[in-house]
Amino acid sequence: MDDTAVQVEQRISWEEVYRTEGPRMWRSLLVLTGDPETASDAMAEAFAQGIARGVSIRNPAAWAWKAAFMIARGELTDRPASNAQPEEIIGGVSDEDVMDLLVALRRLSPLQRAAVVLHHYAGYPVKDVAQMLETSRSAIGVHLFRGRNRLRRELGGDDHA
């Protein structure tokens, strides 16, 4: 197989990851950043870097998730948090549940938000979340505990986790 064929095959593989993981990843990034444009940018940059890295990445899906969250968190440190209204974020769709959730999530710190979304929305175990956010499992446990408590206060509901 020549180099061009290898590149095409790799790109198809990354596109498959994008098609399968993309929607959940983009929405996770949206929850983290509160801004659709930043979410799209972080995801596009992660996949672009993955394609450029080529065969050296053994698990493209895991790498893309970690890269996208690292890039999005870099964006958050470089620019102030988005002031976009929830209606703008969800493209004018009138959905009270989504708006309540987005407003409540803004009350969490970025790390609490990232931990909550990766664990409770994306479904990653604490060990993987710690690896993605480059911190310890115990720290993630604390962020999850506090994030859940905060969300419970904001949204109402049981706390049996």
Added chain:
Amino acid sequence: MRDLDTKLDVVDRVPMPDVWERVEARAAHLPTGGTDIAVPRTAMRQRVVAGVVAFAAFALVVALFVNVVGGPSAIPPVGPTSLDTVTISFTAQHVFSVDGVAVPGEMRNGKNLTPDAVRLIHYQFYPDQIPEVVPGSPIVIEGVVDSRGWIDECCRYGSEGPPRLFALDLAGSPLLPLEPGTYFVELSLHIVGWTGQGAPGDDPVTFMFPVRVKAT
């Protein structure tokens, strides 16, 4: 929260734009190989730098104009005239010094310092002992295996730590902010010789040092 997963699932109703075209356009311009994740600096930082440069040029023009019209001492000089060097050394004891002079202080929670127990260390200073430095002063860190650093908002002590303002480029030449105010320098690092924390794979320890950037 038993129903948190369900509550978060409402995000699925938000329509996702197709960003694959953006992916392909970017991939064409990126270097190939390696596995490291590069966190790109945003245009925001470039705009800030451009803004600072534009303001400096504007200030120079104003200064020249005022010199011509109003005499040589009409406005004070712009910007710092000399920089302090903030050195944080972990080669023996963690010593915080400014221009070679150690800043007195003590670990707030480090009296029984054991690598297994301590993850967050605050240095405690009296208000009049928080070092004052010139805006944009360089930071030097010694005796560290691997580290990450941030400038944090001051001064809310709490178990979660204060909000981070920006990351320090420890591989380059990290600098303190230009804006006067009191900040924390937060370092998350692995220290040479600390059992269980001396290698990049171990859990890091976080140190927080307050510093006051004075007005010029």
